[in-house]
Ligand SMILES: Nc1ncnc2c1ncn2[C@@H]1O[C@H](COP(=O)(O)OP(=O)(O)O)[C@@H](O)[C@H]1O
């Protein structure tokens with residue numbers, strides 16, 4: 001029984017790992033690249049959705065937390081170069097650095113969230129936007145962090161398998177949270193904060209926790225990105241990037257994990273295939289947003305999941321099979 | 324002899340220049356059913372908000388089962404055994420009926436975030452218990468057939484009952500109902516009042532019920548407290564309060580007098 005429970009805990013992770021490991025050897029470079037970016041965007045969209053979709057808050061500074069995670073990981077790996085010689089040692093340092101990046105991003109999330117989440121919704125938007133800009137300005141003025149040119153010469157440590165597993169962890173956290181008493185507490189806050197509080201939900205505590213989890217996952221995405229690009233610059237973490245993530249979840253449907261997953265994947269692939277148009281990226285996002293706001297304000301899926309749209313008997317079977 | 328479930332001592336609530344509630348005194352013993360009545364704008368909802376921590380009182384003390392709770396947040400006060408419903412229904416509209424009630428069982432869960440993400444045995448047992456409990460309360464309020472329906476799609480009367488189910492699921496010692504009969508017709512009001520009495524008897528809890536129309540709660544309340552302009556103008560048994568000249572004056576000109584009188588005969592002892 002015990003090993004079975006342990007297996008249930010990590011099964012989705014193992015499956016993704018094996019699947020990606022099998023696939024990644026035979027992918028052409030270009031598609032490898034597109035899938036890495038798509039995976040990173042999935043992490044960002046699904047994690048931000050925990051705050052904006054589940055909890056109903058409005059954070060627009062996700063790239064700031066990416067930056068915190070990315071620079072932490074980059075500094076750790078670069079300062080331990082030469083200390084480790086074996087490939088396995090290097091991998092271990094890398095994983096440790098990613099974890100450290102998650103921790104610092106989480107701390108940043110706590111520091112930003114604690115004061116602003118006590119206030120009403122709009123304050124969070126302003127504070128997170130400000131935070132994103134402050135992080136950028138700090139980096140551009142810090143010699144330690146390489147100023148505007150950033151930190152170059154990073155070893156290429158991020159693989160598609162790592163990105164796939166990180167995306168799987170993110171989706172697993174979001175889905176399993178959603179189907180738990182903690183996830184319901186977050187939804188209650190979105191639905192009616194006064195009633196949630198009256199029913200015994202520590203609304204401030206839960207908002208901060210959601211925010212910290214999302215920040216940690218953004219930090220992970222940041223770390224993975226820079227060790228794929230082999231370059232860590234403030235340009236990767238501008239306000240534009242934050243808006244891109246917000247656009248993804250608004251289009252997918254705030255509150256829908258599968259919606260965020262799909263839009264992140266499809267939009268990335270679409271925009272990467274239309275590389276020539278990359279300058280028009282923001283135009284595409286803006287048009288899509290306007291189009292959706294007019295035609296389908298709840299996004300593709302609203303708060304529903306793809307499996308909610310399946311015929312009833314399939315849904316029953318799915319619910320019975322996976323408790 | 325157990326302590327009263329609620330003691331409000333000189334509770335005053337000031338909104339700018341307006342004293343919405345002044346020196347409000349109320350002691351509720353276990354298993355008591357008390358009616359809080361008064362014309363619109365009298366400060367009844369404000370009294371609830373002060374007791375349940377929505378707004379901390381400007382002065383005075385709120386004591387629950389012997390513990391002073393002024394300044395505590397509503398979720399903490401909820402944990403001490405007070406639950407409430409809202410005058411303007413505040414359900415989690417987009418969530419199912421069962422989820423509305425399961426959220427109220429939230430404080431019973433022991434498994435943390437990590438356990439939820441890892442689907443530990445303890446977490447699954449927690450969820451199972453919470454779901455059972457929530458289903459029981461849906462059953463009690465006659466809503467079992469609505470289990471998976473979105474709260475916003477329920478008819479009005481069922482939404483009111485779902486709110487009561489949700490409040491009960493928090494496991495209160497004192498249940499505060501803010502005009503639960505508002506918007507109902509006479510026969511719905513009668514059956515709701517019977518249900519309220521039955522809840523008190525079956526669950527053995529104290530109930531404080533706000534009602535704008537005193538006739539509705541007359542039949543089931545052991546005691547009435549009458550507010551007008553934030554001031555307690557009368558308290559005592561329904562028979563005494565009904566004849567109080569100050570009460571009659573406060574209600575004079577109030578629109579309900581022109582409506583057809585609704586007498587709610589709920590007979591029988593406790
Ligand atoms: N949050 C608030 N801010 C300012 N005034 C308020 C607030 N809440 C209630 N009031 C005022 O307090 C008075 C009593 O209101 P309320 O308690 O809702 O009355 P009741 O529930 O008896 O109809 C009213 O005059 C109302 O306008």
Ligand SMILES: [Mg+2]
Nearest residue numbers: 367368369410
């Ligand atoms: Mg009121």
